[in-house]
Amino acid sequence: MSELFARLPKTELHLHLEGTIAPDTLWAIAERNAVPLPAGTLAELRALYDFKGFDTFLTLWLAMCRCLQTPADYEQMVDAFVADCARQRIRYVEAHFTPYNHERFGFGGRRALDIVTRRLLASEEAGGPVVRLILDIPSESVPESGPYTAALLEAIANPLVVAIGLGGPEDGFPRRLVATYFERARQAGYAAVSHAGETGGADHVRQAVEELKVRRVQHGVRAVEDESVVRLLAERQICCDVALTSNTFLTPFRELATHPVRALLAAGVPVTLSTDDPPFFGTDLCREYERAGAEAGLSDQQLWQINLNGLRHGLAETPVRRRLMQEFLEAGRQAGLDAGATIGS
Numbered sequence: 001m002s003e004l005f006a007r008l009p010k011t012e013l014h015l016h017l018e019g020t021i022a023p024d025t026l027w028a029i030a031e032r033n034a035v036p037l038p039a040g041t042l043a044e045l046r047a048l049y050d051f052k053g054f055d056t057f058l059t060l061w062l063a064m065c066r067c068l069q070t071p072a073d074y075e076q077m078v079d080a081f082v083a084d085c086a087r088q089r090i091r092y093v094e095a096h097f098t099p100y101n102h103e104r105f106g107f108g109g110r111r112a113l114d115i116v117t118r119r120l121l122a123s124e125e126a127g128g129p130v131v132r133l134i135l136d137i138p139s140e141s142v143p144e145s146g147p148y149t150a151a152l153l154e155a156i157a158n159p160l161v162v163a164i165g166l167g168g169p170e171d172g173f174p175r176r177l178v179a180t181y182f183e184r185a186r187q188a189g190y191a192a193v194s195h196a197g198e199t200g201g202a203d204h205v206r207q208a209v210e211e212l213k214v215r216r217v218q219h220g221v222r223a224v225e226d227e228s229v230v231r232l233l234a235e236r237q238i239c240c241d242v243a244l245t246s247n248t249f250l251t252p253f254r255e256l257a258t259h260p261v262r263a264l265l266a267a268g269v270p271v272t273l274s275t276d277d278p279p280f281f282g283t284d285l286c287r288e289y290e291r292a293g294a295e296a297g298l299s300d301q302q303l304w305q306i307n308l309n310g311l312r313h314g315l316a317e318t319p320v321r322r323r324l325m326q327e328f329l330e331a332g333r334q335a336g337l338d339a340g341a342t343i344g345s
């Protein structure tokens, strides 16, 4: 099974670009820029990456944003990320990026976005992965990060940015806190997506759908705590971008055998599989597919539909999604995988 999905083209809709920086890369960038890290040696830094809780994770994540100080740092981050996509045959990605944090630590949010965009576009033109961007409001910095992100989205005409998102902690940050900024972004022509139902409960998922009017939810797994929220997701065909290994650290679902992904699928909720912040959770997308089959009990056919959901529910421009769909369907046919009845829906 794992070998099959390792060689098939894949999609990933829930991954944080800053969260792809591996400890060795971060160590090199921090040394180059003489920025102190919350670790004295590379070994200590690697140990910090072993997930210990959301607070430690957030401290490290913010330290990482602080380290990015020159255009070359951002380019190094993008280059490592696209190389990893190529290694795993990931063809379509929607990456979350948080300009507010780069503004906050002095580099400039728009400047960071422009560098990342140029590098990703050059990679795509050279046959690399198709990457589109979701600009996140970090919840821990609301209210300042809300108007900043909305104004940025209103001001730019960036070819890769497809949506506004909401990241950061959920506890103490009801999703509706950012409703006005999401409304501004939607008025400016962007889709909306939001993290919900990870460290927060089903009510956060309902708020994301009803008040933020999202097209997809990142995680969403705790929707299963309220049947009516699962029905809402199914009725409106709101896709949940599930990150299994990340969930074993941050949600009550520690065992994949009892993870709600199968319940969501059975209820008719579309799902995709992602890594969230791969080096922090010791995973990559191939491993997520492997675990989804071996531990969560999903069949190859279900996994293939989940993979195609990344194109069906992805937010890239239609011709790009059509082209990728053709490429994926051809690869699926050669591997004996059924395209399924929902194609084109």
Ligand SMILES: [Zn+2]
Binding pocket: 014, 015, 016, 167, 195, 218, 276
């Ligand atoms: Zn996430």
